[in-house]
Amino acid sequence: MPEPRPSLHPDTTTLHAGLSPDAATGALAPAIQMATTFARDAENALPGPYLYGRYANPTRDALEQALATLEQGAVARAFASGLAAATAVLQSLAPGARVLFPEGVYSGVRSLATTVFGPWGLVPVFVDERNPTAYAEAIAAAPTALVWIESPSNPRWVVTDIAAVAKAAHASGARVVVDNTVATPLGQSPLALGADVVLHATTKAIGGHSDVTGGALVFARDDAWAAQITELQKLGGAVPSPFDCWLILRGLRTLPVRFARQCESAQRVAEFLASHPAISAVHYPGLPSHAGHAVAEKQMRGFSGMLSFEHARGREGALRSLGALRLFARATSLGGVESLAEHRKTVESPDTPTPESLVRLSIGLEHPDDLIGDLRAALSV
Ligand SMILES: *Cc1c(COP(=O)(O)O)cnc(C)c1O
Numbered sequence: 001m002p003e004p005r006p007s008l009h010p011d012t013t014t015l016h017a018g019l020s021p022d023a024a025t026g027a028l029a030p031a032i033q034m035a036t037t038f039a040r041d042a043e044n045a046l047p048g049p050y051l052y053g054r055y056a057n058p059t060r061d062a063l064e065q066a067l068a069t070l071e072q073g074a075v076a077r078a079f080a081s082g083l084a085a086a087t088a089v090l091q092s093l094a095p096g097a098r099v100l101f102p103e104g105v106y107s108g109v110r111s112l113a114t115t116v117f118g119p120w121g122l123v124p125v126f127v128d129e130r131n132p133t134a135y136a137e138a139i140a141a142a143p144t145a146l147v148w149i150e151s152p153s154n155p156r157w158v159v160t161d162i163a164a165v166a167k168a169a170h171a172s173g174a175r176v177v178v179d180n181t182v183a184t185p186l187g188q189s190p191l192a193l194g195a196d197v198v199l200h201a202t203t204k205a206i207g208g209h210s211d212v213t214g215g216a217l218v219f220a221r222d223d224a225w226a227a228q229i230t231e232l233q234k235l236g237g238a239v240p241s242p243f244d245c246w247l248i249l250r251g252l253r254t255l256p257v258r259f260a261r262q263c264e265s266a267q268r269v270a271e272f273l274a275s276h277p278a279i280s281a282v283h284y285p286g287l288p289s290h291a292g293h294a295v296a297e298k299q300m301r302g303f304s305g306m307l308s309f310e311h312a313r314g315r316e317g318a319l320r321s322l323g324a325l326r327l328f329a330r331a332t333s334l335g336g337v338e339s340l341a342e343h344r345k346t347v348e349s350p351d352t353p354t355p356e357s358l359v360r361l362s363i364g365l366e367h368p369d370d371l372i373g374d375l376r377a378a379l380s381v
Contacts, residue, residue, distance in 0.1 A: 010070070010186055011256035018066030018249070032246045033058040055234050059242040063249045064216070070185040070252075071198050073218035075226050077233045078245060082181065082201025083108050084238035085215030088229050089146070089177055089197065091236065095121025097145035100138050102129035102160065104153030106179065107348040129158050130291065136168045144172060149195070150179040152292070155308045155344045155360040156283045157182075159292025162299055166194030175225070181205070182334070186259045187302040191220045205305070205335030208251040208258055214240045258337065258365060262305025265368035269361065272372045273309045278317065278379045280357065281310040305363040306334055308344070315356035318343055322359055324378035327370060334362035339371055
C-alpha cells in the first residue's frame with residue numbers, strides 16, 4: 001500500500017487546481033479556446049460537452065474548476081464582472097424578497113440593489129455591520145430571503161463573524177452570500193464557515209494585474225439554486241471571454257505569493273500610520289486596536305492588503321496628502337500588483353457612510369519601506 005499523502009497547502013492547490021497537461025499536445029499551460037461553436041458528427045451528436053460559447057467553453061471551465069477547488073465549493077460559475085455575478089444572485093430571487101446588506105457593502109453592489117433591484121421588486125435592507133447583533137436582529141424582524149456579507153467590508157474593513165451570521169440566517173431559512181473579494185480564497189474560506197455561495201470580483205486580487213474584468217460565484221452545493229444561477233449565466237449571457245478567463249487563471253497562479261506579500265506590507269503600513277500624528281484613525285483588521293481583530297484572527301488566514309486611514313484635517317487633509325503621493329497611483333480598484341490610493345467618498349454614491357476624511361489604500365508589491373517613505377513624505381505637506 002502506498003503511503004497516504006498529507007493534504008495539500010492552499011499555495012500548492014492554487015498552482016495545480018484545474019490544471020492538467022493538454023491531452024493532445026502535452027502543453028502544460030492551458031490553451032485559449034476561442035471557438036464560439038462546436039461541430040456535430042454525422043449522427044448529429046456532439047463529440048464533447050461543448051455546444052455553444054455562451055453556454056460553456058473549455059477555458060472558462062478550467063477557471064471555474066480552479067475557483068471551485070480553491071473555495072472548497074461544489075461548483076463555480078464565471079461572469080463578465082463582479083457585478084454581473086452579483087446581478088445573477090439577485091435575479092435568482094423572487095420580487096418581494098427581502099435582502100440584508102451591510103452598510104459597508106461595496107458601493108457598486110449598494111447601487112445595484114437600490115437603483116436596479118429596488119424598482120424590480122427586491123427589498124434591500126441595510127444593517128450596521130459594526131454592531132455584532134445587527135444581522136441577527138434584522139433577520140428576526142421579518143422573513144428574509146438572502147443575507148449578504150462582505151467581510152472585511154469596504155472601506156473601513158469591518159469584520160463580520162461569518163459563522164455566527166450564517167447560523168442565524170439558516171435558522172430562519174435565509175441563504176447566505178459572502179463577497180470574498182478582499183479576503184481572497186487564500187485569506188478566508190466562507191463556505192467552510194457556513195456560507196451558501198461565495199462571490200469574487202476576479203477583477204481584483206485573483207486577476208491581480210489590473211488588466212482584466214471578471215467575476216465568479218462558488219456554490220457550497222451543486223443544488224437547484226446553483227442550477228438556477230447557471231441558467232442565468234447562460235441566458236443572461238454576462239459571460240467572460242475565453243481570453244479574460246485565461247488571464248484570470250494566469251493571475252490566480254501567483255495569488256499565494258502576492259497575497260502573502262500584500263498582507264505583510266499592509267501590516268507594516270498600518271502600524272506606521274497608527275503612530276502618525278496627522279492621522280486620526282487607521283482601519284485594518286490586522287491591528288489589535290481594530291474592533292474586528294479577534295473575529296478576523298478566528299476566521300482569516302491573512303488580514304489582506306487593504307487598509308484605510310482618516311486624516312485629522314478631514315477632507316482637505318486627505319486630498320492634500322493624496323495629491324502629494326508619488327508611488328501610490330491615485331486610482332480606484334484594489335488587489336493589483338501596484339499600490340493604489342483613493343479618496344473613497346469621491347467615487348461612492350452619496351448615501352454611503354464613508355467619511356470625507358478617509359483615504360483607502362490597496363497595497364501592491366513595492367518594497368514596504370518605499371511605500372512608507374511615500375506616505376511619510378505625503379503626510380508632511
Ligand atoms: C470591485 C468589487 C466588486 C465589483 O466587481 P466588478 O468587477 O468591478 O464588477 C464587488 N465587490 C467588491 C468587494 C469589489 O471590490
